[in-house]
Amino acid sequence: xxxxxxxxxxxxxxxxxxxxxxxxxxxxxxxxxxxxxxxxxxxxxxxxxxxxxxxxxxxxxxxxxxxxxxxxxxxxxxxxxxxxxxxxxxxxxxxxxxxxxxxxxxxxxxxxxxxxxxxxxxxxxxxxxxxxxxxxxxxxxxxxxxxxxxxxxxxxxxxxxxxxxxxxxxxxxxxxxxxxxxxxxxxxxxxxxxxxxxxxxxxxxxxxxxxxxxxxxxxxxxxxxxxxxxxxxxxxxxxxxxxxxxxxxxxxxxxxxxxxxxxxxxxxxxxxxxxxxxxxxxxxxxxxxxxxxxxxxxxxxxxxxxxxxxxxxxxxxxxxxxxxxxxxxxxxxxxxxxxxxxxxxxxxxxxxxxxxxxxxxxxxxxxxxxxxxxxxxxxxxxxxxxxxxxxxxxxxxxxxxxxxxxxxxxxxxxxxxxxxxxxxxxxxxxxxxxxxxxxxxxxxxxxxxxxxxxxxxxxxxxxxxxxxxxxx
Amino acid sequence: xxxxxxxxxxxxxxxxxxxxxxxxxxxxxxxxxxxxxxxxxxxxxxxxxxxxxxxxxxxxxxxxxxxxxxxxxxxxxxxxxxxxxxxxxxxxxxxxxxxxxxxxxxxxxxxxxxxxxxxxxxxxxxxxxxxxxxxxxxxxxxxxxxxxxxxxxxxxxxxxxxxxxxxxxxxxxxxxxxxxxxxxxxxxxxxxxxxxxxxxxxxxxxxxxxxxxxxxxxxxxxxxxxxxxxxxxxxxxxxxx
Amino acid sequence: xxxxxxxxxxxxxxxxxxxxxxxxxxxxxxxxxxxxxxxxxxxxxxxxxxxxxxxxxxxxxxxxxxxxxxxxxxxxxxxxxxxxxxxxxxxxxxxxxxxxxxxxxxxxxxxxxxxxxxxxxxxxxxxxxxxxxxxxxxxxxxxxxxxxxxxxxxxxxxxxxxxxxxxxxxxxxxxxxx
Numbered sequence: 045x046x047x048x049x050x051x052x053x054x055x056x057x058x059x060x061x062x063x064x065x066x067x068x069x070x071x072x073x074x075x076x077x078x079x080x081x082x083x084x085x086x087x088x089x090x091x092x093x094x095x096x097x098x099x100x101x102x103x104x105x106x107x108x109x110x111x112x113x114x115x116x117x118x119x120x121x122x123x124x125x126x127x128x129x130x131x132x133x134x135x136x137x138x139x140x141x142x143x144x145x146x147x148x149x150x151x152x153x154x155x156x157x158x159x160x161x162x163x164x165x166x167x168x169x170x171x172x173x174x175x176x177x178x179x180x181x182x183x184x185x186x187x188x189x190x191x192x193x194x195x196x197x198x199x200x201x202x203x204x205x206x207x208x209x210x211x212x213x214x215x216x217x218x219x220x221x222x223x224x225x226x227x228x229x230x231x232x233x234x235x236x237x238x239x240x241x242x243x244x245x246x247x248x249x250x251x252x253x254x255x256x257x258x259x260x261x262x263x264x265x266x267x268x269x270x271x272x273x274x275x276x277x278x279x280x281x282x283x284x285x286x287x288x289x290x291x292x293x294x295x296x297x298x299x300x301x302x303x304x305x306x307x308x309x310x311x312x313x314x315x316x317x318x319x320x321x322x323x324x325x326x327x328x329x330x331x332x333x334x335x336x337x338x339x340x341x342x343x344x345x346x347x348x349x350x351x352x353x354x355x356x357x358x359x360x361x362x363x364x365x366x367x368x369x370x371x372x373x374x375x376x377x378x379x380x381x382x383x384x385x386x387x388x389x390x391x392x393x394x395x396x397x398x399x400x401x402x403x404x405x406x407x408x409x410x411x412x413x414x415x416x417x418x419x420x421x422x423x424x425x426x427x428x429x430x431x432x433x434x435x436x437x438x439x440x441x442x443x444x445x446x447x448x449x450x451x452x453x454x455x456x457x458x459x460x461x462x463x464x465x466x467x468x469x470x471x472x473x474x475x476x477x478x479x480x481x482x483x484x485x486x487x488x489x490x491x492x493x494x495x496x497x498x499x500x501x502x503x504x505x506x507x508x509x510x511x512x513x514x515x516x
Numbered sequence: 517x518x519x520x521x522x523x524x525x526x527x528x529x530x531x532x533x534x535x536x537x538x539x540x541x542x543x544x545x546x547x548x549x550x551x552x553x554x555x556x557x558x559x560x561x562x563x564x565x566x567x568x569x570x571x572x573x574x575x576x577x578x579x580x581x582x583x584x585x586x587x588x589x590x591x592x593x594x595x596x597x598x599x600x601x602x603x604x605x606x607x608x609x610x611x612x613x614x615x616x617x618x619x620x621x622x623x624x625x626x627x628x629x630x631x632x633x634x635x636x637x638x639x640x641x642x643x644x645x646x647x648x649x650x651x652x653x654x655x656x657x658x659x660x661x662x663x664x665x666x667x668x669x670x671x672x673x674x675x676x677x678x679x680x681x682x683x684x685x686x687x688x689x690x691x692x693x694x695x696x697x698x699x700x701x702x703x704x705x706x707x708x709x710x711x712x713x714x715x716x717x718x719x720x721x722x723x724x725x726x727x728x729x730x731x732x733x734x735x736x737x738x739x740x741x742x743x744x745x746x747x748x749x750x751x752x753x754x755x756x757x
Numbered sequence: 758x759x760x761x762x763x764x765x766x767x768x769x770x771x772x773x774x775x776x777x778x779x780x781x782x783x784x785x786x787x788x789x790x791x792x793x794x795x796x797x798x799x800x801x802x803x804x805x806x807x808x809x810x811x812x813x814x815x816x817x818x819x820x821x822x823x824x825x826x827x828x829x830x831x832x833x834x835x836x837x838x839x840x841x842x843x844x845x846x847x848x849x850x851x852x853x854x855x856x857x858x859x860x861x862x863x864x865x866x867x868x869x870x871x872x873x874x875x876x877x878x879x880x881x882x883x884x885x886x887x888x889x890x891x892x893x894x895x896x897x898x899x900x901x902x903x904x905x906x907x908x909x910x911x912x913x914x915x916x917x918x919x920x921x922x923x924x925x926x927x928x929x930x931x932x933x934x935x
Contacts (some may be wrong), residue, residue, distance in 0.1 A: 069899025185633015
């Protein structure tokens with residue numbers, strides 16, 4: 045009787061946890077390959093075609109017009125010199141933080157649940173940074189001269205101004221984009237080698253080039269392990285520095301509401317908040333639409349990320365309150381006016397919306413384990429958090445810029461061409477992701493297998509427990 | 517080791533060129549605004565963009581009223597232009613070194629052809645006196661005939677601002693140099709000061725105690741705008757004297 | 758011993774345990790560690806197989822890259838401001854400002870380190886390499902393959918030994934396009 049009970053307990057654990065439910069490697073390879081090579085359905089092509097049109101119009105045509113006619117097409121004016129382009133830049137950099145958080149921090153701390161979705165998160169980082177780059181270049185008045193911001197040797201020995209937070213920003217985002225792309229690529233090598241071994245035609249050529257001739261010899265694994273280890277540790281401070289520097293663009297300025305010393309950590313937590321929300325939404329879509337993904341991505345993963353989201357939401361609330369409290373207490377006339385404008389001004393609905401989306405909704409739903417294990421529900425919460433975080437950046441940039449120390453210039457902001465361009469970046473992000481899901485293995489199979497080898501059941505007295513061995 | 521009393525406050529530094537604006541005698545006639553636009557080739561943005569906060573004047577007359585309608589009281593007109601701060605917040609934030617400090621003239625320079633249009637300087641200007649070329653605005657005939665050849669014409673995507681008519685400063689300096697003398701106080705002035713019918717604007721050397729602008733500056737009720745930020749503005753305002 | 762005298766044998770094992778045993782056995786019958794190589798689909802560590810630790814230059818290359826990145830940042834922060842015809846003054850900040858310099862030093866050091874880590878993996882593993890190589894695709898299905906380099910005359914002895922130790926298949930390896 046007790047034996048049967050223990051058995052069913054084991055079964056239950058197996059059903060719940062991917063790491064305890066091993067399949068032969070060949071079988072998993074097959075599943076991942078099938079998910080990737082499954083011929084796109086008409087729905088896929090419909091969405092793909094629609095998004096392509098949105099990108100062509102929203103991103104490329106509108107951007108061309110913006111370059112040809114000037115920033116006047118956007119809604120910026122005096123005093124709101126920065127508008128939705130910068131909101132979107134901060135937003136996309138924020139989204140990109142989840143990838144590194146999941147794959148680097150969770151890898152460093154050996155959180156086993158990370159294994160099946162590190163790649164999905166890293167892809168978000170790279171594609172999100174591409175959108176951030178687009179957004180910041182849209183913002184420039186003379187984008188064709190943007191290379192002046194880069195330190196390149198030139199005849200007049202004219203270098204960028206290293207005093208400017210924007211220069212640090214450019215260096216940091218470049219570092220982050222390059223390193224996150226490399227960090228995406230390193231663990232991908234064994235998986236494209238796997239794909240190379242079991243594909244034909246153009247795919248074979250494609251994977252052959254990507255796999256670089258990887259066989260899996262002892263030396264190759266040793267170099268790869270070493271490289272990934274260095275990346276996992278080193279990319280964490282880079283990631284922290286990126287969003288801190290983004291916050292310094294605001295915090296270093298002499299403006300009420302911006303000049304806040306807590307903006308660094310506040311922005312990092314905000315970035316993780318939106319990034320985790322986006323990651324979980326992406327995972328829910330992958331799980332729902334791709335073949336065999338219900339095996340790899342399970343309720344436990346939504347549960348684990350849901351817990352992280354709840355903690356990050358609490359941290360965000362803490363930093364928000366901290367920032368608000370100190371600004372309120374400071375008693376500076378202009379800051380008081382600004383805080384009042386946030387809550388009671390014409391954009392007050394957005395300020396309260398931000399608090400509801402970022403605090404009330406996640407807290408109301410994520411405390412319950414059953415709810416946060418439900419993919420569609422947590423994914424919805426993730427999207428709501430992203431709306432809230434977009435509101436937060438909108439309030440920090442155009443809404444806060446409305447109020448300054450020269451009341452004669454106070455004015456409201458009405459977005460113009462920012463709207464198609466913003467939608468264009470979102471569509472481009474989804475488009476890139478859709479294309480990637482058909483081109484590269486979204487599940488790092490070798491990492492999953494490694495994890496499954498490390499897990500086993502162990503008896504402690506009468507209780508069957510899970511034990512994990514450290515293989516590295 | 518530095519002892520606290522040895523620390524020199526940067527607010528003790530003085531600039532070179534300065535201005536005194538007497539708000540009590542300013543009539544708000546906007547002659548300075550027109551003169552500045554003509555002298556400096558400031559473009560005309562039209563009423564739609566102007567109404568949306570995109571006017572590009574380098575000097576503006578700010579008018580406020582106090583109290584609730586109908587009990588409103590007008591406050592004195594307040595001409596607002598670049599304060600040529602000694603400790604300018606706009607300068608360090610430009611990633612391209614497009615706005616820098618002139619060490620010889622103690623002015624804030626704007627290098628139009630280096631500007632890439634991040635607009636960070638304008639955000640960081642507490643006086644909100646920088647203007648951005650939102651588009652290439654049209655100049656209907658015969659306006660192109662009145663361009664000042666001494667001043668660059670700016671294109672879209674570039675930031676600009678009051679220069680204290682640096683072209684006039686240089687012209688006067690060149691003339692004085694060719695005649696082997698120093699520039700005399702009152703020999704030249706900025707376009708706004710020249711055009712002011714009430715002589716509310718006085719321009720000159722504030723590092724010369726004999727100049728008119730320094731003499732006027734000795735009056736006790738002068739204020740500098742947003743002085744508490746430590747920007748060291750070089751324009752003194754008089755109100756209610 | 759000339760090239761033609763040497764044969765490469767490729768033995769495929771289904772599991773870690775027999776592979777480790779086989780390596781032990783090969784060593785016992787006189788095959789040097791240098792003549793063996795293991796190909797696997799997951800990172801099986803050298804210790805698990807009882808093999809000597811692999812030498813890797815990646816950390817050294819990374820360190821070198823960090824130094825290069827730091828030097829580039831040093832040139833940009835401490836030298837470049839003095840290469841102008843006259844120093845450019847912004848606000849009242851020093852030509853070489855303290856805290857911003859730290860930011861630039863940090864970012865470029867990290868960039869140099871991470872770029873060279875990536876490059877180091879490429880250099881150490883001879884990537885990209887599209888020449889024909891000795892390989893069996895079963896490896897990416899989780900099998901472990903042992904590549905043994907032996908003199909022609911010992912081929913039979915070693916093949917038998919490997920088979921005895923549980924190899925699924927042992928055959929002379931041929932370089933092929935992957």
